[in-house]
Structures are given as structure tokens and as C-alpha cells.
Amino acid sequence: MNFRPTLLAVALAAVYLSASAAPPPLMNGPVTAAPNAAALVTRLAAQAPGLGLDADHHFLLASQHPGLQGSMVVRVHHMYKGVRVFGSESVIVTDGAGNIVRESVSARRVHLGRGSANQLGAATAEFNVKPALTAAEAIALAQRSVRAGAVAETPPAAELVIFPLVWSERLPAALAKSDHELNALDMTDVVAGYELAWLVGTRLRAAxxxxxxxxIVSARNGRILAQWSMLQSVAGSGKSQYNGEVPLSTTEGGAxxxxxxxxxxRGGKFGALAVTNADHGTTAGEVFTSSANAWGDGKQYVAGASTTGANGQTAAVNAMWGLANTYDMLKNALGWHALDGQDTATYIAAHINTAYDNAYYSDTCKCMFIGDGSTFNSLGALDVVGHEMGHGVTDATSRLVYAGESGGLNESSSDITGEVVEAYARAGAGGALxxxxxxxxxxxxEISKSGTPLRYMIRPSKDGTSPDAWSTRLRRMDVHYSSGPNNRMFYFLAQGSDADPASDAHSSYLSGTPRAxxxxxxxxxYRIWFNAATTRFTSSTDYKDARAKVLAAAEELYGKNSKEAVAVQRAYAAVNVGMDINE
Structure with missing residues (x-):
């Protein structure tokens, strides 16, 4: 943005982690409520005049979850005349007594009202929040714009919001640069105005x-202002298709x-982690059952076969093994419980639809669906399950908008989680590291019948579409491709780069010493990424903002001038986000 977020308090003292010993859990255990959450919102409102905001600006508590080392993360929406400003929010870290430690801000609200922060003047000083269209009219328009003949899986919902009209422009120092010379830090987001709108969520099925x-439907005239897909997807003992014989924890009951x-x-629909049998239907179905506590045959599902026999059970084994390992990695290594940090159980529905070449996370049930594949093998591989559960963590924390750069970061966070789960399940032995x-x-x-993966993290462009580095076109790309630069950044952060230009791990953007x-x-x-993604990112975080927040996370965990903080700067520089530095 073209305005500077204001920190409400000093940052947490750095927490240094020993390289020779297992670090303490990154996050707290489940919590019931932040201390004095209502008082926190009141304190924020009291500081609004000092930020140049008038009395029509308020805050609304959105969510809360555990944070670092005894802290709490509280997310609040920015409100104007009682209406939420879309993508404008604060992420506040409090200590155990409820004192504010730090704040991350997406301040897209500032040009509303009569306060001194409004640089747009009269056009937005008396912004009208009375809609000309009803919620029902907006829902009808949204449904017609998506897919003719599709029917509701869950009832559609509409929320009145103030939608910032944002564009990206060059900073003065970059005005003379050609497009291919631009770096992510050469650009800034500018709020050019606002539109009263309905945010309509439709979860439909076409066949x-x-x-x-x-x-986003204009509440003035019904025009579609923006739209994005919310199908967050990848494209006892049991015999897993991808991991051999694996241990499973199941429940005995009945026969x-x-x-x-x-x-x-705990809690959730089934009281604990579970796998259900959709049996080629469109709903989750019932939990898998077996007369003996030995599941699956370890083979790809045979089209048309029973979903309850040994061959059909293999998909459930794949899913449960992924569920358990993602849960264990998050809990044992990070101290994060289940998807929401509060230990709320989720589930996976296997055999969704017929020969379905997809797996996806649903924000309506907070659960996942996995197809048997047609051009793919069963989509229950470890990295795919970890990917979908990663969407669940994002849904419970930053809720990165699934479009543009924030959508690419959303997808990348899930790709990162998938790779970490794969490593943890196969070499982690259930430990804290x-x-x-x-x-x-x-x-x-593994799900590819040809052996060609969906995406390459080391060099994303090997798939023929994903870019290796940031450019201005990222915001117009499908989120499964705009994730590429951040995936590569994470590879470099963990593994380093290669000075040889012929190597897949080479970056021409690195100019510091050493060149690799x-x-x-x-x-x-992953500790650095998870800290940033869950306690600092807002829903509108883009690549430039992500770099700043990932760097802040590295400094918090390992120290301001640590090798880890240097590595973050170099890894982002390697994908054209910020300038390179020497090690």
C-alpha cells in the first residue's frame, strides 16, 4: 500500500533456537478465548483518531488462535459505519495478560470518512453504506454468473462489504525501469476508491x-466487480498405495x-480424525468400517469395484495416513493442534464422485474430498493430503484471498505443507524436528501415472506455465501457477541455490557473495514460514508483504542479523522480491 502500517507496540524479543537440540513447540496449545478480547477491541478503537480515522471507524473481532510462546493471535476486521472493509484488517499478538505486543495491518480503510488519513477527499468522506440491491438479488446475480443449471450444495450467503478498488503502481524510483527490470519492491498498492458490494459465497454442484x-457484486448496480474460484485443490494396520504397510489408529465398536x-x-463431525466413504456420490457419506482391523490391499482402486472391500479401503488408508502425519507434524514439531490450532477434528471423504481427478478442501465443512483419479492415480498421496490440510490451516488463520498474489501465496503455503508432511512421514519418526x-x-x-508431477518447487517453470520469479503478470495468473515463485523461494530457503547456470537450482537474480x-x-x-503465515499474514498479503513478514518472523525466532534472516532476504531476492545481500 502507499501508506505505512502503524505498530501499536514493540516486537517480541527474539527467541533463539539451538541447532543442536530440539526446539520448543512454536505455538501454544488450544485456548478458549483471548484475555479481555472485548477490551482489546475498545483499545484499538480509542487509538483510531491518532491514525487519522474518524468516529465512523470501528473494529470487529474475527478470530483468535494460539501464538508463539504463551502469546495469543487475535484478528480483527476494520469496520466503517458498521460494514466490513474487505481485505482491511489487523493481526494482533497479545501476551498472556492481554497486552498488545505487535500488530500487522492491512490498512485499506484509511481513505474512508472525514479523518486526516483520507487522501481521496470528498468522494469517500461521506461514503454511503445503504445498498440499492438486496442480498437475495446479489445472490441470484452471482449464481447466474458462475454456472447455469448448477444447484446449491449449501445455502448461498451474502455479506455487505466495502470493496476497495485497488491497483498496483510503480514507486517513483522505478518509473524509468522497463517491465522486465521491475522487482516486487518497486511496486505499491494504491486504493483508488471504494464500492459498496455484496460478497456472495456460492458452493454449488454442476452434476x-x-x-x-x-x-463481489456491486450493491449499487449489480455489476460483477470480482470473482474467484474457492475450490482449493491440487488438481490397526493398513496397506497404503504409496507408503507400504502403515500403522493406523482406529476405533472398535459394534461388530x-x-x-x-x-x-x-476432538469434536468436529465424528469426534476425532476420520475418513468417510463417499461411494462415488457428492456427499461425504459414512465412516469406513471393517470387521477386521486390517485395511486395504495397497493397490490403485479398480474402477467399478466395491468401495468397501479391501481394494476400496486402500483409498481410506491413504487418506488416514496423510491425516495422521499432518496432525502429528503440526502438533509435535510446532505445537499446533489440528487445522485450527484448537484441536478441532476434521475428516476426509474418499471416493468422491466417479473417476474424479481432483482433491479439494471445503471451507463449509472444514473437511477434504479425495477422488480416485482417472488420468491420475488415487489422489490420497501424502503431499496431496498435506496440501489440502494446509488450506485448512490458512482458512483458520490468515484466510488469504484465493485470487491474485494472495491466492498464489495461499496455494504455495499448501504446497510447502505438503512437502513438509512428506518429509516428516518418511524420515521424521514422529519427533519434534x-x-x-x-x-x-x-x-x-506419485499420483501421476506418467511420473510427471503437477508442480516443481526447485524450478517451477519446468511445468511449462509456472513462473520462476515475481513479475507484474502474477496477479493475473491462476493461483496454482502464481504460487511458483514462492515455492521456489522456500526451496532456496531450505536447500540453498547453485551457482551453476545449468542447474535447476540456479537463480540469475542472486548477485551477492557467494553467488550460491x-x-x-x-x-x-518451515518454522519461519509458519510463524509468518499464521501470526503475521493478512488476507491481502502479497509477495512484497510476505517478504517483510517472513523476514520479521526469522528475526523474531533467530535474531536480527542471524544467518536465518540473511537467508530469507537472499531467498526472496532469488525470485525477484527485494535486493540480494552478502552472506
Whole structure:
């Protein structure tokens, strides 16, 4: 943005982690409520005049979850005349007594009202929040714009919001640069105005296929201002298709066993982590059952076969093994419980639709769906399950808008989680450290019948579409491709780069000494990323903002001039986000 966020308090003191010992858990355990949450909102409102905001600006508590070392993360929406300003929010870290430690801000509200922060003047000083269209009219328009004939899977919802009209422009120092010379830090987001709008969430089905969208509909004239897909996807003992024979924790009851894990998570639909059998339908179905606590045959599902026999159970084994390992990695290594940090159980529905070539996370049930594949093998591979559960963590924390650069970061965060789960399951032995190896830095290689992965983290452009580095075109790309530069950044942060121009790990953007940057290992890289993504990112975080917040996370965990902080700067420089420095 073209205005500077204001910190409300000093940052947390740095927490230094020993390289020779297992670090303490990154996050707290589940919590019930932040101390004095209502008082916190009141304190924020009292400081609004000092930020140049008039009395029509307020705050609304959105969510809260555990933070670092005894802290709490509280997210608040920015409100104007009682209406939420879309993408404008504060992420506040409080200590155990409820005192504000630091704040991350996306301040897209400032040009509203009569305060001194409004640089747009009369056009937005008396912004009218009375809609000309009803919620029902907006929903009808959104549904027609998505897919004719699609039917609602869940009832559509509409929220009145103030939608900032944002564009990206060059900073003065970059005006003379050609497009290919631009760096992410040469650009700034500018709020050019606002429109009263309805944010319409439609979760539809066209025949058997899910059609999930969020749509911004003008509340003045019904024009579609923005729209993006919300289908967040990748494209006892049991015999797993991808991991051999694996241990499973199940529940005994009735005449046999149920695929509900009593050791992991609580609450939710089934009381613990679970896998259900959609049986080629469009709903989750019932929990898998078996008369014996031995599941699956370890083979690809045979089209048309029973989903409840040994062959059909293999998809459930794949899913449960991914669920359990993602849960264990988050809890044992980071101290984060389940998807929401509060240990709320989730589930996976296997055999969704028929020969379905996708897996996806649904924000309506906070659960996941996995297809059997047609051009792909079963989509229950470790990195795919970890990817979808990564969407669940993002949904519970930053809620990165699934479009543009923030959508690319959303997808990248899930790709990163998938790789970390793969490493943890295959080389982590259930411990408190994420191992250095065990993953392949490729997304979906195992589900591919040809062996060609969906995405390459080391050099994203190998897929023929994803870019290796930031450019201005990123905001116009599908989020599965705009994730590429951040995926590569994370590879460099963990593994380092190569000075040889012929190497996939080479970056021409690195100009510091040495020309090949040093990595800090997967464990430290993920701790830094997870800190930033869950306690600093806002819903509108872009690549430029991500760099600043990932760097701040590295400095908080390892020190301001640490090798880890240097590595973050170099890793982002390697994908054209910021300038390179010497090690």
C-alpha cells in the first residue's frame, strides 16, 4: 500500500533456537478465548483518531488462535459505519495478560470518512453504506454468473462489504525501469476508491462436480466487480498405495472397527480424525468400517469395484495416513493442534464422485474430498493430503484471498505443507524436528501415472506455465501457477541455490557473495514460514508483504542479523522480491 502500517507496540524479543537440540513447540496449545478480547477491541478503537480515522471507524473481532510462546493471535476486521472493509484488517499478538505486543495491518480503510488519513477527499468522506440491491438479488446475480443449471450444495450467503478498488503502481524510483527490470519492491498498492458490494459465497454442484466461488457484486448496480474460484485443490494396520504397510489408529465398536482415530483431535463431525466413504456420490457419506482391523490391499482402486472391500479401503488408508502425519507434524514439531490450532477434528471423504481427478478442501465443512483419479492415480498421496490440510490451516488463520498474489501465496503455503508432511512421514519418526530429507520437492509426482508431477518447487517453470520469479503478470495468473515463485523461494530457503547456470537450482537474480546462497534446512525454514503465515499474514498479503513478514518472523525466532534472516532476504531476492545481500 502507499501508506505505512502503524505498530501499536514493540516486537517480541527474539527467541533463539539451538541447532543442536530440539526446539520448543512454536505455538501454544488450544485456548478458549483471548484475555479481555472485548477490551482489546475498545483499545484499538480509542487509538483510531491518532491514525487519522474518524468516529465512523470501528473494529470487529474475527478470530483468535494460539501464538508463539504463551502469546495469543487475535484478528480483527476494520469496520466503517458498521460494514466490513474487505481485505482491511489487523493481526494482533497479545501476551498472556492481554497486552498488545505487535500488530500487522492491512490498512485499506484509511481513505474512508472525514479523518486526516483520507487522501481521496470528498468522494469517500461521506461514503454511503445503504445498498440499492438486496442480498437475495446479489445472490441470484452471482449464481447466474458462475454456472447455469448448477444447484446449491449449501445455502448461498451474502455479506455487505466495502470493496476497495485497488491497483498496483510503480514507486517513483522505478518509473524509468522497463517491465522486465521491475522487482516486487518497486511496486505499491494504491486504493483508488471504494464500492459498496455484496460478497456472495456460492458452493454449488454442476452434476457431480463442485463449483465453489466467491463473487463481489456491486450493491449499487449489480455489476460483477470480482470473482474467484474457492475450490482449493491440487488438481490397526493398513496397506497404503504409496507408503507400504502403515500403522493406523482406529476405533472398535459394534461388530468391527471404524476409521476414526481416537488419539488425534476432538469434536468436529465424528469426534476425532476420520475418513468417510463417499461411494462415488457428492456427499461425504459414512465412516469406513471393517470387521477386521486390517485395511486395504495397497493397490490403485479398480474402477467399478466395491468401495468397501479391501481394494476400496486402500483409498481410506491413504487418506488416514496423510491425516495422521499432518496432525502429528503440526502438533509435535510446532505445537499446533489440528487445522485450527484448537484441536478441532476434521475428516476426509474418499471416493468422491466417479473417476474424479481432483482433491479439494471445503471451507463449509472444514473437511477434504479425495477422488480416485482417472488420468491420475488415487489422489490420497501424502503431499496431496498435506496440501489440502494446509488450506485448512490458512482458512483458520490468515484466510488469504484465493485470487491474485494472495491466492498464489495461499496455494504455495499448501504446497510447502505438503512437502513438509512428506518429509516428516518418511524420515521424521514422529519427533519434534522436521527432517532434512524424505520429500522430493515435487507436488503430485506419485499420483501421476506418467511420473510427471503437477508442480516443481526447485524450478517451477519446468511445468511449462509456472513462473520462476515475481513479475507484474502474477496477479493475473491462476493461483496454482502464481504460487511458483514462492515455492521456489522456500526451496532456496531450505536447500540453498547453485551457482551453476545449468542447474535447476540456479537463480540469475542472486548477485551477492557467494553467488550460491546457503540454505538453513527444512525444519528452520518451515518454522519461519509458519510463524509468518499464521501470526503475521493478512488476507491481502502479497509477495512484497510476505517478504517483510517472513523476514520479521526469522528475526523474531533467530535474531536480527542471524544467518536465518540473511537467508530469507537472499531467498526472496532469488525470485525477484527485494535486493540480494552478502552472506
Amino acid at each position: 457431480a462436480l463442485p463449483v465453489y466461488h466467491d463473487t 468391527g472397527f471404524r476409521m476414526i482415530d481416537p488419539l488425534r483431535a 522436521i527432517p532434512a530429507g524424505g520429500n522430493d520437492w515435487m507436488i503430485g509426482k 546462497m546457503s540454505g538453513i534446512g527444512l525444519d528452520k525454514a
